[in-house]
Amino acid sequence: MEMGIVVGRVTATRKDENLVGTKLLITQSIGIDGNPLTSVPIITVDTVGAGVGEQVFFVRGSMASRAVKNKDAPIDAAIVGIIDNLDC
Amino acid sequence: MEMGIVVGRVTATRKDENLVGTKLLITQSIGIDGNPLTSVPIITVDTVGAGVGEQVFFVRGSMASRAVKNKDAPIDAAIVGIIDNLDC
Amino acid sequence: MEMGIVVGRVTATRKDENLVGTKLLITQSIGIDGNPLTSVPIITVDTVGAGVGEQVFFVRGSMASRAVKNKDAPIDAAIVGIIDNLDC
Amino acid sequence: MEMGIVVGRVTATRKDENLVGTKLLITQSIGIDGNPLTSVPIITVDTVGAGVGEQVFFVRGSMASRAVKNKDAPIDAAIVGIIDNLDC
Amino acid sequence: MEMGIVVGRVTATRKDENLVGTKLLITQSIGIDGNPLTSVPIITVDTVGAGVGEQVFFVRGSMASRAVKNKDAPIDAAIVGIIDNLDC
Numbered sequence: 382m383e384m385g386i387v388v389g390r391v392t393a394t395r396k397d398e399n400l401v402g403t404k405l406l407i408t409q410s411i412g413i414d415g416n417p418l419t420s421v422p423i424i425t426v427d428t429v430g431a432g433v434g435e436q437v438f439f440v441r442g443s444m445a446s447r448a449v450k451n452k453d454a455p456i457d458a459a460i461v462g463i464i465d466n467l468d469c
Numbered sequence: 470m471e472m473g474i475v476v477g478r479v480t481a482t483r484k485d486e487n488l489v490g491t492k493l494l495i496t497q498s499i500g501i502d503g504n505p506l507t508s509v510p511i512i513t514v515d516t517v518g519a520g521v522g523e524q525v526f527f528v529r530g531s532m533a534s535r536a537v538k539n540k541d542a543p544i545d546a547a548i549v550g551i552i553d554n555l556d557c
Numbered sequence: 558m559e560m561g562i563v564v565g566r567v568t569a570t571r572k573d574e575n576l577v578g579t580k581l582l583i584t585q586s587i588g589i590d591g592n593p594l595t596s597v598p599i600i601t602v603d604t605v606g607a608g609v610g611e612q613v614f615f616v617r618g619s620m621a622s623r624a625v626k627n628k629d630a631p632i633d634a635a636i637v638g639i640i641d642n643l644d645c
Numbered sequence: 646m647e648m649g650i651v652v653g654r655v656t657a658t659r660k661d662e663n664l665v666g667t668k669l670l671i672t673q674s675i676g677i678d679g680n681p682l683t684s685v686p687i688i689t690v691d692t693v694g695a696g697v698g699e700q701v702f703f704v705r706g707s708m709a710s711r712a713v714k715n716k717d718a719p720i721d722a723a724i725v726g727i728i729d730n731l732d733c
Numbered sequence: 734m735e736m737g738i739v740v741g742r743v744t745a746t747r748k749d750e751n752l753v754g755t756k757l758l759i760t761q762s763i764g765i766d767g768n769p770l771t772s773v774p775i776i777t778v779d780t781v782g783a784g785v786g787e788q789v790f791f792v793r794g795s796m797a798s799r800a801v802k803n804k805d806a807p808i809d810a811a812i813v814g815i816i817d818n819l820d821c
Contacts, residue, residue, distance in 0.1 A: 383687065706794050
């Protein structure tokens with residue numbers, strides 16, 4: 382998983398039918414100091430009630446689908462936790 | 470998923486039989502400001518009626534195959550939504 | 558999928574038994590202008606009769622295995638089309 | 646797999662129910678000289694009793710789930726060994 | 734698959750039980766000129782009898798598991814061939 386900060390939200394009227402009702406958040410990976418990295422921003426499906434500005438961690442690839450109820454959803458990234466604290 | 474802009478289309482007479490009839494669009498990843506990034510351009514299968522110049526989001530890896538009807542299609546990237554708005 | 562140009566061929570006497578008989582081509586990713594990128598060259602299994610110097614597109618990861626007949630072959634990249642034209 | 650050094654721990658009260666009870670360690674990839682690389686830090690599920698400061702190796706992607714008992718856990722990285730020695 | 738050169742070996746007393754008995758080799762990706770690239774070194778499971786200094790090719794991700802007998806092994810990279818010759 383990667384650590385990230387939620388930086389925004391995507392709205393899309395035309396989308397795959399199995400994405401209807403999902404909350405799509407734009408997440409930027411962060412380093413252990415909490416600062417954003419320069420990697421590509423990722424659109425993640427929120428599964429834990431995250432909001433803009435929160436630090437989260439997200440899973441990528443086919444395992445992301447385990448976090449959502451709809452097993453036909455074509456997703457490759459999902460927020461699976463909200464970070465309380467980084468103990469480094 | 471990643472955000473991208475559709476920059477072109479690929480035509481290929483000789484291709485895997487399970488790709489016949491798919492619309493293959495060249496998509497460049499974009500940042501949250503909408504500007505193209507320098508990452509490798511990706512050939513994506515369009516599943517939502519996207520066209521050149523539109524901002525989209527696309528899924529990568531094995532989950533992309535969930536977005537297409539043909540479950541034998543060897544694809545690793547599919548456009549699954551057209552972006553209406555980025556709320557950042 | 559990524560666009561690439563076939564730059565060479567690998568010969569290997571000692572290899573996984575499920576790779577015997579496959580044609581292994583070295584493919585370098587290209588941009589939309591057709592020029593080679595600086596990414597790592599990929600060894601791809603040819604499934605469409607591609608040759609050195611041709612522009613192709615290839616699928617990566619577990620979906621590459623859909624393009625080959627042998628379902629036990631340990632492959633993560635396969636050429637699935639030869640590019641006729643890029644319409645950008 | 647990649648070699649890494651464990652640099653910290655994540656605590657998260659709100660997380661996917663299938664992650665409850667897992668130990669989430671922040672791992673930074675290292676080179677063969679043991680020095681940290683500049684790649685994105687990865688949150689890994691510890692399966693071998695690793696601790697901060699130890700050199701480990703970790704598996705990424707869907708195969709990481711083979712290392713954990715809970716087959717519904719949405720994870721894409723797991724520590725699967727502690728390095729005794731690098732013989733280079 | 735990627736081309737690489739075997740640069741070392743990892744020993745690990747504490748590891749996943751399904752990795753016991755595997756030979757874990759450190760492999761650095763190489764370019765078509767045979768020179769090492771600057772990418773992250775990968776720990777690969779040897780399945781073809783490779784040794785330090787040999788040029789090999791290796792498969793990554795879930796397909797790597799097809800190259801090993803133990804179908805519970807949590808691995809994401811395996812050497813599947815030794816390069817005789819690069820014809821570029």
